[in-house]
Amino acid sequence: MRTALVTGASSGIGLAICQHLLQQDWHITGLARDFSKAGSLTAKPCFTSVPIDLADLEQLPDRLTQLIKSIPSINAVIFCAGKGQFGSIEEFSYPQIHDLMAINFTGQAYLARAVIPKMKRAKHGDLVFMGSEAALNGSRKGSLYCASKFALRGFAQALRDECAKSGIRVSIINPGMV
Template sequence: MSNSSGKKLVVITGASSGIGLALVKALLEEGYAVLGIANDFEKARLDHPGFSSRSINLADLDALPERMSSLLDEITMPVKAVINNAGIGRMGFLEQLSVKDIRLVMDTNITSQIIVTKAFLPLLKKQGEGDILFMGSEAALKGARQGSIYCASKFAVRGFSQALRDECGKSGVRVTLINPGAVRTPFFEKLQFEPELAAENAIEPEDIASTVSMVLAARPGTVFDEITLSPRNQVWKKKDA
């Protein structure tokens, strides 16, 4: 990842689908170089000179610090932002969830984000500028039935981002949390419910991308601490068994 073009780099986790893929496309169009991280990119092959990808299992916490260290060694251009977007959901009453499910949700949704942020933070502080964004959720604001572990992970993301915001205030590094309501993405493919089909029942991934663009374009002295986006009329439907 050389800097011959003079561009700034945006790093995005969960970049192969949904919100992450929309972010990749929007930020490439705005002229950023983009480094996407995901488990695999088989379904999201992008042919763009400004895009590079790395297949990394963020839930493999033992290997993740070394993977991040190796990744940082490759980066030779200024990093504009790190967007912690990767996330998964496992829904159900608590007694229905396995310990494996619980670990996977917490490892992916919060612990991996801490490790990724910890890896990039010294570089951003050394630059004296940069943005760290976290993709929270409406589940970070209010607990919901059959979502105890998912809500716990998103409440943790919110607390972590708030604390980090205070830690980074004097360094030039901005920290922003984005809390979307229902977004029409593959997130719901393995769940038993999804937003109703009407346009006003769900946010589109491109809505999140435009919000992120606004955050990155803000005057350096201004921080969007937390942004909540909701569908105008959020309605859920159960999937057929």
């Protein structure tokens, strides 16, 4: 059975991807802060919910290390966690800047860092990052959101080159507004 980790699994694109992969007989480990809005997803026999806050950068490395060790094999990681927050730079508090970058980029990079060694040993895997069209052009009232998605796009592009000879495929999808 193929196994995928999906971040942002409790809503939006992440939830839709989980539902689709379950129909394709994948085993899913879903990561999200809160599964209360995920409906019947958490009752599915091939779905494991893991409450985790990818913006909690202090706790994240240890939590991810334990999680990756607990899963025998991982065929794919689909990075859907994200937060859309818009406004002029001066409208953001410093903690809001930190949190937006943590959830949209840094937490995703931490998870990639945690899972890649396992995938390299297996000589296969797919890393699929959910970016945004905001990663293609900056926009008014989007300075921080665009920056977080530009960072994710650059990270995925560089990671693709880093992983090219290891059997790990890296891709990024940049949808419009959802």
